[in-house]
Amino acid sequence: MLRADDLVFAHPGQEEPYHFSLEAQPGEVTAISGASGSGKSTLLDLLAGFIAPVSGMLTLDGEDLLSLPPEARPVSLLLQADNLFEHLSAEENAALGLPRGTPKPTGQQLVAQALAEVGLAGFDTKQAANLSGGQKQRVALARTLLRDRPVLLLDEPFSALDDETRRTTRELVGALTRRHNWHTVLVSHHADDIAALASAHYRIVAGRLERV
Numbered sequence: 001m002l003r004a005d006d007l008v009f010a011h012p013g014q015e016e017p018y019h020f021s022l023e024a025q026p027g028e029v030t031a032i033s034g035a036s037g038s039g040k041s042t043l044l045d046l047l048a049g050f051i052a053p054v055s056g057m058l059t060l061d062g063e064d065l066l067s068l069p070p071e072a073r074p075v076s077l078l079l080q081a082d083n084l085f086e087h088l089s090a091e092e093n094a095a096l097g098l099p100r101g102t103p104k105p106t107g108q109q110l111v112a113q114a115l116a117e118v119g120l121a122g123f124d125t126k127q128a129a130n131l132s133g134g135q136k137q138r139v140a141l142a143r144t145l146l147r148d149r150p151v152l153l154l155d156e157p158f159s160a161l162d163d164e165t166r167r168t169t170r171e172l173v174g175a176l177t178r179r180h181n182w183h184t185v186l187v188s189h190h191a192d193d194i195a196a197l198a199s200a201h202y203r204i205v206a207g208r209l210e211r212v
């Protein structure tokens, strides 16, 4: 279980600090909603380690995460867009998730498997710039698969997609979360995404996470 226990943080000039506590279970999507400016991205930044709380605890299965720099945390992050290098191919972008030193033939096989798992078999050599928004998010998910980190942070990942693509992409996120036992934390404004995907839902109100 991913557990945040009273993470206290204030941006410069912010009078009342945030106090964030939450639990996210493996194999489940935990949704975070809240008004614009309520602190959703700040929460993800704390979980990812881009900013540090002044106090509190953050653990995964009892192991402390706060002492780890972002690159050492067991965390992947997927944003609304701009997750890929546009000049690289689908397989080159996905391969960025491979552990350092993976032998080339093994890497090629793993990349092909990951692209197939996200429904992009045959797209290997296609340049990212020429992929649709939904296909780009699938490549980013293939990279996440190869990174194989147990926590997936999603910041409005479906917002740039049309209705049909957002449905199929969120179904994929749900399936990957269950299959790989990820602790997926989804920031979303959209009630239908939360209803379709989330097992637990917190809303940020006055700087605190309230279970909905």
Ligand SMILES: Nc1ncnc2c1ncn2[C@@H]1O[C@H](COP(=O)(O)OP(=O)(O)OP(=O)(O)O)[C@@H](O)[C@H]1O
Pocket (backbone or CB within 6 Å): 011, 012, 034, 035, 036, 037, 038, 039, 040, 041, 042, 043
């Ligand atoms: N680096 C910073 N320095 C000072 N204030 C900041 C900084 N980053 C964010 N803030 C402020 O902190 C508050 C929370 O911002 P945050 O981006 O976490 O909100 P959000 O809920 O993700 O908003 P949105 O839904 O609009 O993306 C906002 O009032 C914002 O202006």
